[in-house]
Amino acid sequence: MVVDIRDLKAGYGTKAVVSLASLQIETGEHTLLLGPSGCGKTTLLNVLSGIASTLAGRVVINGTALETLSVGDRDRFRGKHIGLVMQRLHLISALTISKNLRLAQQLAGVSVNDGIILGALEKLGLAAMLDRYPRELSQGEAQRVAIARAVINRPALILADEPTSALDDANCLAAIDLLFDQATAYGATLIVATHDQRIKARFERVVTLEPYL
Ligand SMILES: Nc1ncnc2c1ncn2[C@@H]1O[C@H](COP(=O)(O)OP(=O)(O)OP(=O)(O)O)[C@@H](O)[C@H]1O
Numbered sequence: 001m002v003v004d005i006r007d008l009k010a011g012y013g014t015k016a017v018v019s020l021a022s023l024q025i026e027t028g029e030h031t032l033l034l035g036p037s038g039c040g041k042t043t044l045l046n047v048l049s050g051i052a053s054t055l056a057g058r059v060v061i062n063g064t065a066l067e068t069l070s071v072g073d074r075d076r077f078r079g080k081h082i083g084l085v086m087q088r089l090h091l092i093s094a095l096t097i098s099k100n101l102r103l104a105q106q107l108a109g110v111s112v113n114d115g116i117i118l119g120a121l122e123k124l125g126l127a128a129m130l131d132r133y134p135r136e137l138s139q140g141e142a143q144r145v146a147i148a149r150a151v152i153n154r155p156a157l158i159l160a161d162e163p164t165s166a167l168d169d170a171n172c173l174a175a176i177d178l179l180f181d182q183a184t185a186y187g188a189t190l191i192v193a194t195h196d197q198r199i200k201a202r203f204e205r206v207v208t209l210e211p212y213l
């Protein structure tokens with residue numbers, strides 16, 4: 001089991017915006033988190049990645065209970081076990097593509113390995129982009145680099161927040177295909193949060209979040 005949530009309440013300050021009695025996701029069970037704007041999808045992804053702390057309950061990722069980790073250990077845990085694809089890509093503009101990916105390895109505390117970086121970029125048709133800066137890439141290329149960065153440390157879990165809502169139909173399907181391909185190639189479980197109904201059919205499991213009042 002890659003995700004095991006019990007009696008979770010999470011939110012901001014003392015106000016809970018997500019309440020989940022139970023959510024279990026098996027390894028390889030790619031899951032779509034669906035729900036209206038404001039229902040707490042991003043908040044839940046932030047809980048899963050240990051960016052947001054919980055108000056109550058237990059969150060176990062790949063056998064590790066996040067509440068047992070210090071903030072620093074949670075950051076290292078995220079770097080090693082979780083690949084994040086955020087809606088805004090957060091590539092560092094002053095660093096080339098290869099240096100952005102080296103940084104992802106350094107932040108996870110794994111040794112820098114240029115062979116792994118090149119291999120990930122090759123799989124995504126981006127090997128020629130190694131020495132370019134993010135501004136020298138098209139939007140679609142930059143999104144593929146963000147996916148490469150998410151898989152570079154062979155995460156158990158890939159979390160993607162609205163990876164398709166800004167894309168037209170063709171690019172939407174291409175982006176989802178790519179996330180599935182990469183999850184399969186790296187043996188990772190994919191969790192995608194969206195309100196984009198177009199990608200619903202691709203997922204065997206759909207979890208609908210209700211707004212928590
Ligand atoms: N940093 C914050 N501080 C306080 N409240 C917040 C914060 N971020 C989000 N919220 C509130 O928490 C609730 C859930 O927000 P969240 O971003 O998780 O929703 P979402 O389902 O991802 O929405 P969307 O589909 O628009 O991205 C919303 O009511 C929002 O206003």
Ligand SMILES: [Mg+2]
Pocket residue numbers: 041042043161162
């Ligand atoms: Mg959101």
